[in-house]
Amino acid sequence: MQNKRTNLIKLGLFTLSGLLFLVLSLYLIGRNQQLFRASILVKTYFRHAGGLVPGNNVRYAGIQAGTVKSVKLINDTTIQLELLIDKEASKHILKNSLASIGTEGLIGNRVVNLVPGDGPAEPIQEGDEIATKKTIDTDAVLETLSVTNQNAAILSAELVQTITRFNNSSAVWKLLEDSSLAVSIKASLSNIEQASVSTKQLTAELNQVIHDLKQERGLVQHLIYDTVMSGQLERTLAQLEQTSQQTVTMTQKVNDLITGVQNEIKEGKGPANAILSDTSMTGSLHRSLSNIEKSTATFNENMTALQHNFLFRGYFRKKEKKNAKEKSN
Amino acid sequence: MSNTEAAILIQNLYKGFGSNQVLKGFNLRLNKGENLAVLGKSGSGKSVLIKCIIGLMQPDEGEITVLGESISSLNQDHLDHLRVKIGFLFQSNALYDSMTVRENLEFPLRRHWMEISDKETNDLVMESLENVGLAHTVDLMPIELSGGMRKRIALARTLILKPEIILYDEPTTGLDPITSKEISDLMNALQKKYNTSSIIISHDMNCIQRTADRMILLVDGIAYAEGEFDTLKASTDPVILPYFE
């Protein structure tokens, strides 16, 4: 009998310790998920949840302040987050705080970061909405960075080419020594600069138009059903082509100009010291060069974008075919 | 004969396993206070017979009446109730390996009579053990006992409920002749002490001679011959003869 009782005690101890461990671990996990703490619910809206899931942490100024309760898609572009904020922490979080989605470490879990806004405000309360701060999406950053890299590569390659040419050309060096030419070159360069600036503006505007075209769903739909409009667009494109051809012509003219200059230099007329000593001019040369570069790059990009746009795909395909025919002929 | 009350009455019992028909219309009558031996070859269905009597097996056909009640018509509670009055000594003793001798003897007591004081239980256990002369083994485990002792403990456990009928399944199998004789004597002594009726399944002629008042020869699933030991021994029937050689 005594033996049976001790067995019973051992069994009880065994079972209780097992259950205790279960309860303890559930409590510890629950504490992490804020289930057992007093908290308030606030909402915030994002366009992109970036992989956020319920249970992710909410940090205020880098300190654990709550967890994400739910992530809901409420329409095609808006995601509603419900955040459970600790009562304790909520006293110090003001209504004008801004929410953003970030990462714990570089590759850790997603977190919602709350940062203080400007100026004084009331502390947040149950059901409040917190404004969002536009954040840098890593993917977008990487994409841009890649484009930048490509551009940098092209730029540096061309720069090397230019400098090699520069170095090899005795004419340029002569030109640099010719001071009388400096003024006219300066003038023509400033003209080029002006031209390139306006080209840039033009492309920027075009870019904007295309961007809007891409973004605005209404317009695209409109476009699809409006053949007149698409005809106009085609015309615009043709004009665009014309413009680019003109640009080519212009470049040729600039080339001619430079050749003329070179000839002049050969004849030993030009005073180049002025150019050398004039740093502002070198600067503008630089700027204009880079502007040209940028604008051509943007132009390229736009053209690529256009080619990929389904509206214009047919047009470009036709054009390619035409080109191919001409070549075979 | 018919004026004496039957302890067990078996009529036209059939029992088979698959295609193997073991009992084919067996009849038996056990009178009160009588020791009846059932003799048969191995596999002749002797064990099946007594397992049918106690309800461990269901007969395919036929009627078994024990102390006036038909076994097949009883529900589980009534069957358990009736089983208190029937002792069963298993061939392999069936002592519970995980329990001490005391717990083995207590088991049927606690199971059948739920309200019984610890003192009464203890007294009954000791009385039963003294009957078989093994009171000193009360706290041992069955594994520590010899074959003869185990058989006696099993007998003590069978007797602890003071049954009216005892069914012995090969009580002397696997024991040496001397121990067999002791067990047979013990069976006789207890039968006299408690005035039980019993069926003894055996093929041990010495045991049957010592214990049985009457015997039945089970051949081919039926009661081939019936009578007192000496009568059958004197028979010249070629079927009966080999059993007495």
Add this chain to the structure above:
Amino acid sequence: MTLPPNTKRFLEEAGAIAQFTGRFFREVFRPRYEWSAFIQQCYMIGYKSLPLVGLTGFIMGLVLTMQLRPSLIDYGVESELPAMVGIAIVREIGPVITALIFAGKIGSSIGAELGSMKVTEQIDAMEVSGTNPFKYLVVTRVLATTFMLPILVLLGDAISLYGAYLGVNIKATTSFSLYYTQVFNNLSFSDVLPAFVKSFFFGFAIGIIGCFKGFHSSKGTEGVGRSANSSVVLGSLMVFIIDLIAVQVTDILGFN
């Protein structure tokens, strides 16, 4: 339709086990309840298995940590070691290793015990003594395995996590509080609860199969050995099959 004899035997056995399980559910709710036998079995099956389960759990935790460390160093996430080990132990290693050890120890002992009871007519003797042997032997054992295995899994997890803590500390220094914060910060209910629930099924399967094999043991000592052996084999196999089903069910229910 003629089936190959092996297939036929397999199907027969599957059917018999299903029938046996059905009988278990019929008997388990019907009085009378064998409380003291159940408690006794819980003690034998649960408490007595703890040292074995604890030792294997401890070693598993330690070894798993030491095995994982080089790979994690390769990926530069060595600091995630406690989290990885914690999840591995709680979700899979703990329940499955414990269940396999349990199947080995308890499955075989139930198979052998009931087998020898069957062979030596102890089961018949119980029935004659006014006891329903199915209730007294099978129901109590199956209930005991069903309820004791989850407890063993929990304790095994705890010991295993401690072993992993020691493993983490072999080549680095982590305070115990940092260790358990890291472990529990990376666990969620969906890690703990499915593992806990599936261990009930593991226990039930091991118990049912051990009892079935024992209860239907063929005569003779060879039969007893065979039922002990096959209850371990089939029990362990069932553990994996249930594990497979469990992971899919939790997946469907969205707990993963």
